[in-house]
Amino acid sequence: MDSKRFLFCSLDAALITDLAWQIYREGHDVKYYIEAESDKQIGNGFVPKTDDWRAEVAWADVIIFDDIWVGSDIGTGGLAQELRERGKAVVGGTPNTDHLEADRGYAMEILEAHGVNTVEHHIFHDFDAGIQHVQENPAPYVIKPLGEVQNVKRLLYVGNEDDGSDVVEVLKAYNKAWGHRMKGFQLQRKVEGVEVAICGFFNGNEFIDQVNFNFEHKKLFPGNIGPQTGEMGTSMFWAGQNKLFKETFGKLEDWLANERYVGSIDLNCIVNENGIYPLEFTPRFGYPTIALQEESIESSTGEFFYHLAHGNEPDVAVHTGYQIGVRIVLPPFPFDDEKTYDENSRNAAVVFETDSREGIHLEDxxxxxxQWRAAGDNGMPIVVTAKGETMHAAREQAYDRIDDIVMPNMYYRDDIGERWINGDGDRLQAWGYLGPQI
Known part of the structure; x- marks a missing residue:
């Protein structure tokens, strides 16, 4: 394919730097816009920038939005829809698909309306009402904040007590500390099983044949303990449209086609021997999931997204084994402490002991x-990825690559992928969800 022109837009935090860099390295023309002042330096020296994304719309063959947020409000879906109506090829959502992430109650309504099984859930806009519900219906629950505050990942709480007493105490604490910002929350009945995310790529009409299955590691420390983060690492593989896909996204394909959605869309689920229980949508790229998907797409990434945005079926080749991605972070991640960041992490050098940059992906x-350096204020400079014919081989390659990185004060989880090896894969296979296509 001849060189094409790609415009990347970060209308809140800068998230899509690595995909822009990947497509730029493939020989395409790239311009990248970042709205957040604190993130302006992210990507400098790697990709060309623009200070006015709207001025570049006519120039672009493909426009790519990286998130649903425009500052503190959802809105890129509306912008993408408007641009499509003007004849532009856009990777992005719609107002309705934005609401799948921002309004968890709406997301469950869409699933139920299309015959997808859901876990018991309730939306509350009053803390006392939520507390009363738990006390009258004692059980373990998951607390999921709604709206803008859901981006504070450590506020997600997974209850452990059978009587829900820990959930009651957390809700009381949230009311005092976050009541002015947390305008609502969802209580989901906790379900035991294997947590797996089903990720499809939609071209405005249908899903491509290849489906990505990934396993998030959201807690800060190995062993899945500590505060919630956006993500510390991911393991994944690609397969065909198996039972997991058909009982979830397979039932939503017509709805997404009617929306003219284009891009990656992810549905995180708990799966057990009794069924599939969707938890939440990510109607956009996942981070650092997209970096790992780039690692596993063995054909042209730019060509893939060009055809996806134009409503075509991309001729994409994906790695047939397993993939691992590990986020490398700096203090005070995942917390905000400007003094700690300034003293330990700002402009930190990222030093490589070899000339190879295989599996090294950009974040901040x-x-x-x-010289590679940390940028922005978040303390997430790079992601290290790897792939192998087995999950064990992918893990070994990923951590070998990390051993060649020197960055003072860096930390990461060293157990990404172990859940699959220690039984998750066997259970999914035994329950019949993966099928013969894996």
């Missing part, structure tokens, strides 16, 4: 006089 990084 810049290049200054040839």
């Amino acid at each position: 990084a810049k290049k200054v006089d040839g």
Whole structure:
């Protein structure tokens, strides 16, 4: 395919730097816009930038939005819809698909309306009402904040007590500390099983044949303990449209086609021998999931997204084994503490002991006089990925690559992928969800 023009838009935090860099390295013309002042330096030295994304719309062959947020409000779906109506090829959502993430109650309504099984859930806009519900219906629950505050990932709480007493105490604490910002929350009945995310790529008409199945590791520390983070690492594989897909996204294909959705869409689920229980949508790219998907797409990434945005069936080749991605972070991640960040992490050098950059992906990084450095304020400079014919082989390659990185104060989880090896894969197979296509 001849060189094409790609415009990347981050209308809140800068998230899509690595995909822009990947497509730029493939020989395409790229311009990247970042709205957040604190993130402006992210990607410097790696990809060309623009200060006015709207001025580049006519120039672009493909426009890619990285998230649903425009500052503190959802809105990229509306912008994407408007641009499509003007004849532009866009990777992005619609107002309705944005609401799948921002309004968890709406998401469950859409699932139920299309015959997808859901876990028991309730929406509350009053803390006392939520507390009363738990006390009258004692059980373990998951607390999921609604709206803008859901981006504070550590506020998600998974209850452990059978009588729900820990959930009651957390809700009381949230009311005092976050009541002015947390305008609502969802209580989901906790379900035991294997947590797996089903990720499809939709071209405005249908899903492509290849489906991505990934396993998130959201807690800060190995062993899945500590505070919630956006993500510390991911393991994954690609397969065909098996039972997991057909009983979830397979039932939503017509709805997404009517919306003219284009891009990656992810549905995180709990799966056990009794059924599939969707938890939440990500109607956009996942991070660092997209970096790992880039690692496993063995054909042209730019060509893939060009055809996806134009409503075609991309001729994409994906790795047939397993993939691992590990997020490398700096203090005070996942917390906000400007003094700690300034003293330990701002402009930190990322040093490589070899010349190879295989499996090294950008997050909050810049290049200054040839030196990779941390950028922005979040303390997430890079992601390290790897792939192998087995999950064990992928893990070994990923951590070998991390051993060649020197970054003072860096930390990461060293157990990404172990859940699959220790039984998750066997259970999914035994329950009949993966099928012969894996």
